[in-house]
Amino acid sequence: MKAVGARLPRYDGIAHVTGRTQYVDDVRVPGQLWVKALRSPHHHAAITHIDTAPAEALPGVHAVVTCADVPHNVYGHLEALGVPADEPLLADGQVRYKGQPIAAVAADSEAIALAALEAIDIRYEERPAVFDIRQGLDPGAPEIHHWGPVYPHFGPHNHRRVRKGDVEAAFDAADTIVEGVYRPQAIEHCPLETQVSLVVPEANGRLTIYSCTQAMYFSLGVVSAHLEWPLNKIKFVGGTVGGGFGGKVDTATETVCALLAIKSQKPVKWRFTREEEFLASSTRAPWHVEIKDAVSKEGWILGRRTLTLHDSGAYSRFSPYGLTKHAFHHTGAYTIPAVSFDGFVVYSNRVPTTAMRGFGVTSVSLAVETHLNRVAQVLGLDPLELRLKNANRIGDTTGNRVVMHDPSTVAVTLAAAERVGYELGDEYRDMTSERRTGELLPEHLAGQQAPEGEHLIVHSATTNGGH
């Protein structure tokens, strides 16, 4: 029997529904301490004074850590990809969002740990905050980071840009220009299992980290970078996650637990409360997308201008990556020969936003699809026929000059129409994804087409190794 294509049951399904799966919080180690974090009560403030000595003096408290205890406090998740670090593991002199961790305590019980947080002597000086990224560049807007209100490292630019074709000419030639604004919201990841880790300091000097991360090697890299330890001194144990959806790409608890385990030489566990999960952990980013399409009365999209603002929250985290991915896909499942895209990662005093299912492209889908429906409405055309006409075809190139070799815009659109009994005109019903020719290759689309025979990019996935 062939396994591929078979409806085999999930290997872990029975264990999940009968409660036999062991998640991180089910792991029990004798002598384990509990962790709680002191979090900022303000959206934006300077920390003018902090003294953790009263907390350390409490019976049952085994360790307290602040930014002074972190060997490499400011580490960026994407430093390896050239995204400079801007987020401290524990706040250093300034807090930029409500819920930002400042100090953490390991104690015999969660109650003692909470009491220890109360005992920390801390004073703040509140600062004005920014919540609407549309006002991020306003003169006199509150300063969140000293380098400015937007992430500045897209090469020489402070924004991600795509430029292709003659956009001016497309807008001059257009019969109609349709302009719209789309604002998908921030949402929570909502995993049933909140962020959690258990770190055990082993007798041989290694750390064993039981983690709910979606990416063990990624998180291993993050913890080892903060600690400035080699990879072989840390063992991640994971692979079973009680819901991730992108939020558990953040390495939220592991590094703080590691520091407390090293300092106390005892196993420590930190599990977010449901309130922490909702209020202090990251969200999907809210986006602001403005589209202006130059269209002909026949329903061709001749050109597009796009402005995207990505609300990064207080720190960059994965946002520059998400915006770049958004830029690469900003024309959706369609071919537009002339585009001008500018996208900004704008800081606010919301919680940092992070990866979530569809990262960077969920916003494109809302904006592009709604906009196309409006173009169809304005032109008085069928919205499906508009899609089929402008669909990605073999040999078409995207704004980033990526050549399409196996597009299915046409196939899925036709299949959906057929499934619900939607009537299409004859010239659309039999459409395929083959290279554009004839009426489907008007003058404005001719130049963007890759030469015949060059439409198949040979993917360069590599293998190595042997025995």
Add this chain to the structure above:
Amino acid sequence: MARRQGRGFATIEYPTGMNQNGDPSQAWIKLKPDGRVDVFAGTVDIGQGSKTVHTQIVADAIGVPYDWVTMDNSNTDSSAVCTGTFASRGTFIGGNAVRYAAEKAKERILEIASKELEISADDLEVVDGEVLAKGAPDRKISIPDVAGAATYVYGELITGNGTALKPLAELNDDDGSVTAEPHSAISYAACVIDVEVDDETGEVTVLKMTQVYDVGRAINPTLVEGQIEGGAMMGLGLGLLEDAYPRYPSVEHRGEQFGAYLAPSLCDMPEIDNVIIENPSVDGPFGAKAIGEMANNAQPPAIAAAIHDAVGVWVTEMPATPERVLRALQASAEPRLDGKRVIFDEEISVAAVSADGGEGFWGVDA
């Protein structure tokens, strides 16, 4: 005042793997002396079933029964690098890593079998746990016997390892052009949503979702349907219910419990009709493309379109709460016309809300 029905469409695309690539997944395989197959990889199963899918890929790539294969993804000591379970990369990139490792292990199996059968490895094939001479299937040796011979006669361990890695695609920051394809296969989907809108309360009910996904090859159709239906409900939450900042622009009064944060539940679940299309990718495992992330992208615009079809207004700030639908109905604003420009949503634009008319953002080329 009435309940009005409407239908909306959306067609979307989504890439496989990290944008610009450079994200390896590695795996290695060893055979036990009875021919059973142990797979080690660092790919985390976040509930989508990647461990099951990878096991299926290995079983067919070697040619052994599915239940001979055991996968261990439990820790970073025994497994090699996997960049992570995100970017819809599990089946494609993680799956390619275990496939390459399985193909290497299969080569080793054929080498040992070649010695035992005294037939060139090129003339052998693996079928259902046995190595057969091509064209002479009575000349054969079972994989358990091959593994036993490797261990106890030849003193060898049958292993294989593989890495799936597409090199980083360089990006021109001035125009966004790339020198190489910046992702693996692109998946496509279309979504049709039927809604009912109460034009008195603004409440929107999704009645039915019809969804078509091109996944290249459904390694496990049941798990593909799980992704489609789970994603559909997340998309419904995006379109109608969820908001981390429900009083925005105030950022206070956030939901801090499931009882106060409106995630979709089973009672919100409409009839869902799934259609899977298989337009194979050129280089995914057995032609597979990705399905994971894109599954919640098509619903919000299809819902917005269905609301427009039902009651004639556009909601472009998500979610389409009863309040937003009612406000749109009360405003019933026509787009502003300016020459050949047709301008929707002017009041929520950067130009309207920022202090300088949006010049800072719109004027970067000026």
